[in-house]
Amino acid sequence: MHSAHGLQSLTRIKDEKIRSITMENQNGDPGAGGTATSQLGPRRKGNPCINDVEPDETRTLADIQGPGEIRHIWITLPDETDAGSNVLRDVVLRMYWDGEDDPSVEVPIGDFFCNGHGTRCTIDSGPIAVVPDGGFNCYFPMPFRDRATITIESTHPGTIPCFFYQVDYAEGVDVSSATAYFHAQWRRENPTTKGEDYTVLGGVEGSGNYVGTYLALTALEKEWWGEGEMKFYFDGDDEYPTICGTGTEDYVGGAWGFNDPSKHDEVGFPEPETYSTRYLGYPFFDAGDSGQGRPPRHGMYRWHVPDPIRFDEELRVTLQQIGHDGRDLFERSDDIASVAYWYQQEPHAPFPALPDRAERKPR
Numbered sequence: 001m002h003s004a005h006g007l008q009s010l011t012r013i014k015d016e017k018i019r020s021i022t023m024e025n026q027n028g029d030p031g032a033g034g035t036a037t038s039q040l041g042p043r044r045k046g047n048p049c050i051n052d053v054e055p056d057e058t059r060t061l062a063d064i065q066g067p068g069e070i071r072h073i074w075i076t077l078p079d080e081t082d083a084g085s086n087v088l089r090d091v092v093l094r095m096y097w098d099g100e101d102d103p104s105v106e107v108p109i110g111d112f113f114c115n116g117h118g119t120r121c122t123i124d125s126g127p128i129a130v131v132p133d134g135g136f137n138c139y140f141p142m143p144f145r146d147r148a149t150i151t152i153e154s155t156h157p158g159t160i161p162c163f164f165y166q167v168d169y170a171e172g173v174d175v176s177s178a179t180a181y182f183h184a185q186w187r188r189e190n191p192t193t194k195g196e197d198y199t200v201l202g203g204v205e206g207s208g209n210y211v212g213t214y215l216a217l218t219a220l221e222k223e224w225w226g227e228g229e230m231k232f233y234f235d236g237d238d239e240y241p242t243i244c245g246t247g248t249e250d251y252v253g254g255a256w257g258f259n260d261p262s263k264h265d266e267v268g269f270p271e272p273e274t275y276s277t278r279y280l281g282y283p284f285f286d287a288g289d290s291g292q293g294r295p296p297r298h299g300m301y302r303w304h305v306p307d308p309i310r311f312d313e314e315l316r317v318t319l320q321q322i323g324h325d326g327r328d329l330f331e332r333s334d335d336i337a338s339v340a341y342w343y344q345q346e347p348h349a350p351f352p353a354l355p356d357r358a359e360r361k362p363r
Contacts, residue, residue: 017171021062023047028064028169053091053152053160061150062167066098067175070142072168073150075109076134079120083158086118089360090156097181098146102350107186108360109152111339113138114283114301116216118362121284124276127212127303127341140211140341142182145175155357180208180343185351188337188360191220195331197231197318201340203352204315208344209308213317214301215248218335218363224257225298227329228320234311241318243309248319252300253280272298279303295335295363315342335363 017030024047025033036046050059064070079087088110095105110116113136114123123130129137142148150167154160185201192198200213210232219225226248231241245251249258260273276283284299309315317340323332337360354360 016173019064019169019171021064021167021169022165023049028062028167048164050163050165051161053154053156053163055154055157055159058151058153059163061152061165062148062169063150064144064148064167064169066144066146066148066171067173068144068148068169068171069173069175070144070148070167070169071139072166073136073138074166074168075113075136075164077109077160077163079110079118079134081156081158081160083156086361087156087160088115088120089118089362090154090357091160092153092155092354094151094153095142095182095184096147096149096151097142097144097346100346102348104181104346104348105184106351106354107184107339109136111186111214111216111337112136112184114214114281114299114339116214116299116337116362117218117284117286117297119284119286119297121299122276123281123283123301124278125281125301125303126278126305128301140182143173143175143179144181145179178345180345181348182341182343183348184339184341186337186339186354187352188335188355190218190335190337190359190363191333192321192336194321194333197228197320198336198338200230200317200319200338201342202316202318203349204311204342204344205313205349206344206347207312208315208342209310210304210315210317210340210342211308212301212303212305212339212341213251214339214341215252215299215319216337216362217248217298217300219296219298220334221323221332223323223325223330223332225321225323225332225334226257227322227324229322231318231320232309233316233318234309235313237316248300249282252282252302253277254282254300258282258285279305297363337362 019028232243258272
């Protein structure tokens with residue numbers, strides 16, 4: 001991670017100004033926090049959140065002049081309203097650097113924080129932490145030279161009654177010409193095409209560092225789903241990649257199907273055991289309900305923080321959909337949504353169009 005996040009940086013005095021944006025100080029101005037009045041009087045929690053985010057409304061959370069660096073983002077919001085659930089897929093988080101027209105971050109807000117499927121779960125990692133009950137935290141450093149803009153767009157059919165947030169950043173940071181900017185992109189294929197690798201990220205041009213993957217996978221077929229290998233093609237790779245893993249659970253640090261030998265389902269197969277660690281995890285498992293037609297769902301992440309994948313010219317990341325029936329490998333088709341996290345120098349190639357609300361809806 002950036003040196004600003006290391007303990008050793010605490011011993012150094014730096015020529016930078018620390019600021020924070022919330023609804024209590026919407027511009028991060030010095031001495032301007034907590035000025036609103038509540039029923040308790042002035043300066044007593046008068047404006048802690050955005051009230052009533054309406055359908056099809058876009059709100060700006062932060063618009064900051066540079067140079068600077070965002071170092072922590074905290075957000076919480078309801079995961080359902082009177083109009084239904086899936087709020088975490090219905091609200092889209094976007095970030096723009098230095099006045100660009102196309103966002104460098106465009107991800108449904110739950111998936112950005114490794115909470116896909118429209119359902120909350122705890123994440124105990126370094127870059128992303130989600131703590132009870134739905135406190136979303138991001139520690140990826142986000143430098144910018146001229147301007148940083150963060151927005152949310154609600155495509156939810158009803159009013160979201162409250163949206164809390166805080167953006168902590170530093171002004172006066174030295175952002176050199178070699179600095180790479182933070183990017184994150186969401187994709188989904190529902191269902192995947194048998195025999196064709198799912199694209200986690202494609203079309204990246206320039207130089208940078210790939211730093212993380214989040215996968216929200218819904219298993220649409222029976223048997224083990226995780227034999228597919230993660231592949232990283234970069235800097236001239238064509239038919240075959242430079243980096244090829246050995247299996248989906250292997251990629252996120254697990255083994256043997258995440259099996260917990262102490263737990264078995266009704267037919268005797270071991271159930272998976274969830275976990276969340278600093279750089280990798282399998283924090284979410286839902287066995288589904290065959291009676292209601294709800295298939296099993298899985299959520300997992302891998303942070304390439306101590307081992308970023310560096311590229312100089314181009315990058316493409318894919319995942320195979322391969323299963324195992326206890327005897328043989330087989331091609332399979334599932335529902336996969338993903339977030340790719342990377343740093344690169346601007347300009348970046350435009351993202352594919354974000355699927356509309358109906359196409360983002362979790363099963």
